[in-house]
């Protein structure tokens with residue numbers, strides 16, 4: 300086997316993305332690479348990023364971190380989904396619950412049978428189509444709304460499989476945990492501010508120079524420097540594709556408050572006049588933040604709105620964060636790979652940022668340039684990153700675009716803008732297909748499942764005009780039995796689960 304020529308890895312940044320990258324590279328390539336991580340205490344980290352989606356479980360498990368250790372070290376709670384309040388219209392609520400809803404029959408997805416049953420019921424009883432009924436068939440939703448949690452595999456005699464969970468956790472405690480993990484695997488940590496980046500004659504990064512004058516050379520540089528994008532943008536000049544015309548929120552205030560009871564196993568995202576507010580329940584506090592468009596709301600208004608809508612006493616002064624939604628045109632350029640906020644930011648609505656960090660790290664390990672950087676590797680990495688960013692972008696735009704919120708008196712406002720804006724063709728196709736046929740298809744390795752798309756499209760007010768003909772083939776009485784049985788099994792299973800907080804205490 301050929302010798303490794305890429306040996307010295309320099310990670311710039313010690314936020315969650317820097318430490319996640321260092322942890323995974325040291326876990327997989329510990330003996331083959333020399334890894335140095337540089338962070339600046341004076342600059343600090345962004346200090347938000349507390350809600351995740353289910354794949355983080357896999358990341359921790361590859362690192363060999365036990366779930367109970369992770370939960371205890373990071374004051375984490377379980378997350379079964381995100382509840383969207385006031386998104387379609389004021390007073391509405393629906394959930395993007397993780398995992399499946401109902402049970403598919405053969406090639407036909409469950410929701411076609413549910414739509415068929417709704418149509419039959421409405422015809423019989425002259426009642427309205429009731430989208431909220433869909434969540435009776437989601438174990439995650441039912442457990443979430445009853446503040447329960449337990450992995451199904453550990454419930455004796457459970458008659459069903461699967462509850463899909465993610466976590467809410469304290470990001471700074473997670474970074475500390477990963478830092479300790481890395482120190483046991485000979486990752487070298489340097490503290491100091493980088494003042495200068497030196498390029499070689501071919502435009503690759505040769506070294507970075509700290510304020511102290513120390514020079515750190517490397518073969519491959521990972522830019523985890525956050526929004527400053529110190530290497531990929533400031534040194535290498537790679538452009539940023541701005542998506543604010545689709546995702547206009549550009550500002551946030553974040554503030555922790557005292558935790559409240561019961562301990563909810565889900566995130567809340569509540570829409571307001573010019574954006575939305577998050578509530579992330581942790582064991583020791585609740586993380587809160589308001590996300591808004593500065594075009595439609597002033598900083599002072601946003602700060603006040605956030606403080607007026609906390610569930611507990613604030614534990615700090617609200618902290619302002621500015622951002623521009625979009626993505627880095629090339630996430631890998633020359634010998635530099637941007638991971639984390641330096642590579643792009645959509646917005647925190649579906650808690651996808653840390654997932655994008657995780658998937659970039661996995662992509663890097665799969666395409667690792669042991670024997671020197673090849674353009675094919677770089678192109679493939681960039682192609683996959685682009686597809687992933689665009690698919691997640693579409694899913695987030697969906698929440699904003701399909702709203703029926705009251706028009707502001709002057710016919711302006713964020714919601715009106717989002718309703719009127721033209722959307723990416725890829726998203727329009729998905730909406731049209733679902734509206735006409737109730738079909739939704741997951742493309743290749745797309746992150747969000749069919750169940751996720753269906754829940755958000757129903758929640759955002761689409762009533763499909765049709766459903767699959769195979770659903771009609773089931774006798775109406777048999778269909779009612781089928782649905783009733785699923786709902787009964789879910790209710791019995793949830794009734795046997797402990798309270799979320801009790802489950803965590805017992806860990």
Ligand SMILES: Cc1cc2nc3c(=O)[nH]c(=O)nc-3n(C[C@H](O)[C@H](O)[C@H](O)COP(=O)(O)OP(=O)(O)OC[C@H]3O[C@@H](n4cnc5c(N)ncnc54)[C@H](O)[C@@H]3O)c2cc1C
Nearest residue numbers: 312313314316339345347348350493524525639640652653
């Ligand atoms: C409002 C908001 C809410 C969010 N909520 C979520 C969420 O719920 N879920 C989720 O998954 N993600 C969320 N995110 C994203 C999440 O916060 C980030 O993806 C995550 O924290 C990773 O950030 P980072 O490590 O890339 O950058 P940072 O945390 O900013 O770290 C940058 C690092 O680079 C270092 N650095 C910078 N310049 C220099 C220099 N010149 N010299 C030396 N070191 C330097 C800094 O010291 C720091 O260590 C949110 C983001 C925002 C803005």
